[in-house]
Amino acid sequence: MARIAIDAMGGDYAPKTIVEGALWAAQEYGIGLELVGRKEDIEAEISRIKSIGYVLSDCGTKGRKRRIKIDVDKIDYTITHCSEVIGMGEAVGQSIRRKKDSSIVCAVQAVADGRCEAVVSAGSTGAAMAASLFGLGRISGITRPAIAVTLPRTEKPVVIIDGGANSDCTSGMLTQFAQMGVAYAKLSLGIENPKVGILSIGEEEGKGNELVKETYPLLKQMHEENLIDFVGNVEGKEVFKDKADVIVTDGFSGNIVLKVTEGSSSLLLNMIKSEFKSGFIGAIIGLLAKPFLRRILKRVNWEFFGGMLLLGVRGISVIAHGRSSAYAMKNAVGAAVKVLNKDINSKIAEKIK
């Protein structure tokens, strides 16, 4: 049975939603857990769930909670106590080095020591990245690890890489992101021949910033060598069309894409809600329309994909959203489960050589 290390202390609602989501995932995917953090806090949380027998969580639709039965006795879990937690605002490099007994460092160590196959954390993204990089090491040949993020679309989802690990990038890094993104899209999303694009402003070759102009010919050459299927520049509005399956970009722009998508979608949904509240008839129609809008909300919700995979490190490391609910955490663990036993790292290593 595969075992996943959980940073039980990371996340805005930790350890509550983290432990809930992890137990839910263990039950749903049939995996074992190593819960890492303050022992008494984790135990208290587990006792609570055990005594009531369920977890209460929305399932991708805010405001409507469901009871998910959890049979704690059937779940194979261990608790690894550690005393420290790295907070969201802390300087990453320092805290990783100083707080050797922090939940994220210890959770990564469980993978490094071979007790677990993957680690999942909803704590500080920077800390999770740094802990994974120091604890697991880079895949040989990889310049910098990158975050692969999956965004929902009408048909197939799209992978954005880098989603925020590297604010400033070189063209060489971007060509590696392309290779890693392709491996991820194939193994995790089952896309046979992923089309690779580069995020830019303008469709034609030669449009974009210096980084894009430098990277474009390199990706084109990789295309000619049949290493990737490169489709050229992808504009911001084309991200959500079927032009590319993997979109390569620096971590700054990639993160902007994710966060703007989150922000504009939630603005739009809030506008719809308030529009329906603007009168009696509106309220009734809004009530009728609710189940439909809820289905949409579920489809576009980031919680559905739960976690972003850190690619390029020697192990599986999933970074979950800081605001993860139990549902989001369950799906983040699911994102790790999807690539378990698929040897994604050796497949990346092969490509990079």
Added chain:
Amino acid sequence: MARIAIDAMGGDYAPKTIVEGALWAAQEYGIGLELVGRKEDIEAEISRIKSIGYVLSDCGTKGRKRRIKIDVDKIDYTITHCSEVIGMGEAVGQSIRRKKDSSIVCAVQAVADGRCEAVVSAGSTGAAMAASLFGLGRISGITRPAIAVTLPRTEKPVVIIDGGANSDCTSGMLTQFAQMGVAYAKLSLGIENPKVGILSIGEEEGKGNELVKETYPLLKQMHEENLIDFVGNVEGKEVFKDKADVIVTDGFSGNIVLKVTEGSSSLLLNMIKSEFKSGFIGAIIGLLAKPFLRRILKRVNWEFFGGMLLLGVRGISVIAHGRSSAYAMKNAVGAAVKVLNKDINSKIAEKIK
């Protein structure tokens, strides 16, 4: 009476929607027009509108068209013939220099010569920018002109600067964008003391890419000198919250914000439409919900703001969306009208000194 030069040949549906929108704007805002382009094409379009007496256009809601009565005889317009057009795919620098008789170059010239107070073009953004820069010149002290874009939000709109004029920027350029953006938000949107933020990935000082890290202390210093009200980093999802009124960024990231907002909103609205089409009851509820969704569509539609202002050139130059409908074009002219007689350029020049 103020007079506005219109590049009648620029835009995907030119000259039809361009002439329609310009006449509509002339009537609505009481301005005169100089329509620049192929004389026979423009005249044919005007005759058509004159004979039917109206313009048929959606008004920010796709698919539902309204008739807008246009009394052509009451509109003060002239036509300036020129023979050439610069296409969307053409290399900008070359075409501006070679095609001296192109509609965008001649329309800018009408402002440079003092016949018009502003120029509006829905043609190639690059060509409109280059023509404006060469034809009007830079405001003294400004390193690079930038595009100010207004995005709708629940309460006040937000100004993003640069929206795509400069793919690669320096920190010095960004501090000027802040000054220009503040002048624009005050004069065009009537925001008294605009809060200025810098687009970044992470809220705290010290987070972001190299450009952000370099620019942050400069903006902070301007804040301490009471030149601007600087609120710090603005993450992608905070763009749509009330954190900042003016968001400073390089043209690459700025354009990504705009296009991703456009793309993700239209994905969401399409999902809603298809969800309502998924069954008989859904179709009925969808029909009832339509007027509500239409109001939303109108509020979030880029066509409502129609045009982006090119700031930093000595004159008023508005760049409209390539896919401008008559409604979008009318609003783009409206964006120019909003800053007429407000002496925005000398106000920018004062700040920069």
